Amino acid sequence: MSHHLFLLSPSDTPIYSLTHYSTRLVQTTTSTLSSNLPTWSTSAFAGTLTALSGASSATQSHHVQGGGVRMGGGQDRHVIQMIANASLDVIEDVMRKESAMYLKSVDKFNEWTVSAFITPGNMKFILLHETKNDDGIRSFFHDVWELYLKTMLNPFHTAHSPIRSTVFDARVRASAKKYL
Template sequence: MSYYLALIGTTDNPIYEAEMGTYRQGGDGVPKFSAEMKELNPFIVHAAIDIVEDVQWRSNSLYLKAVDEFYGYYISAFVTPGNIKFLLLHETKNDESIRQFFNDVNDLYVKTVLNPFYNVNDPITSAVFDLKVKQLGKKYL
């Protein structure tokens, strides 16, 4: 199983993306998207932004569960209070662990925002952030 995570800024600009594989069921943590899917991932995820913007006002929680589906791929969303969208493309439904994953990514994102040299909507280039997100992927996905 493979996962594709994108963080989307307030002007619908991508600020971070990562592909992750699962470590569950003997997985080795390497994403196994086909070459075709690799190119499609950002499109599918970005297509879901409209739906997220619809759903986010109808829900009280930050975590919006699976908002969209595309030929067997689900897109789950999380919107921070500052309107940064976390979108995760995944193959099986697993609301609870994805919720925990998003919550922890949100903690990391908050720490990034607290860095005085980081401006909102800038791409996140920190290697530490990248590493920690991947550790969270290993823990929850």
Template sequence: MATTACFIIVSRNDIPIYEAEVGSAAKREDAAQLHQFILHAALDIVQDLAWTTSAMYLKAVDRFNDLVVSAYVTAETHTRLMLLHDSRNDDGIKSFFQEVHELYIKTLLNPTYLPGSRITSSHFDTKVRALARKYL
């Protein structure tokens, strides 16, 4: 079954530092903008929810038609990992977030990466896409 999924990482200053379309569905031309728009709209909800729980994984925070937004907020820098998806695989999404979080920490430890700047590493990109195939 073809799935739609869009993954972004938003820095603490509300700047998107990584974006990837990781779904297997055929791309519609305006899909990317639509996905960004939905994720952007969900940021406010994430902001409110993040302080009500000590868990990093916030589960589904918002929905738009058949698309669901799941979020994961890291403790160290309040970086938000957000995933837009139409599958209902809760465990997979949780594992996906946790592993991407590890990758993100590794990126932060790289001295040539400036925290809060765009993640341009192709290594990171490949790994994220592999994780998406594995879990989503």
């Protein structure tokens, strides 16, 4: 079970990303629809479609990646990023109506649920997760926010520059381990 965290600047540029593999087990509720998928084509474009539709993660074990267009490893990182990016539509929509910082399960796509946290500075923390863990995610987001604020205290750090601090990284990882 994995979690994907992205810190997005107001211009949709990721300034930090984290993939966290949780040791907790997830109860697999796979639909019959997504089983027994055909390998219907071998062209590179079919690979793209397979990845984007989420089929590759559903049939990870026996699906052979063939496309040169694909990138990333494991669960397709590019697709994860696409989903995170696409969820911004809903997040922006919701955040204009509601003033809450924590948007719980704001979007769902393929097997992913998207939760978001919006700082007053219009920074968006986006977490892709598969299971419900409302309290954990809330605490995690608050931790990350605090860490982010501490990073932003650095006068040389702007809202658009990527966070490369190892301390930040280590603390976010620790928090992820604790809550997710």
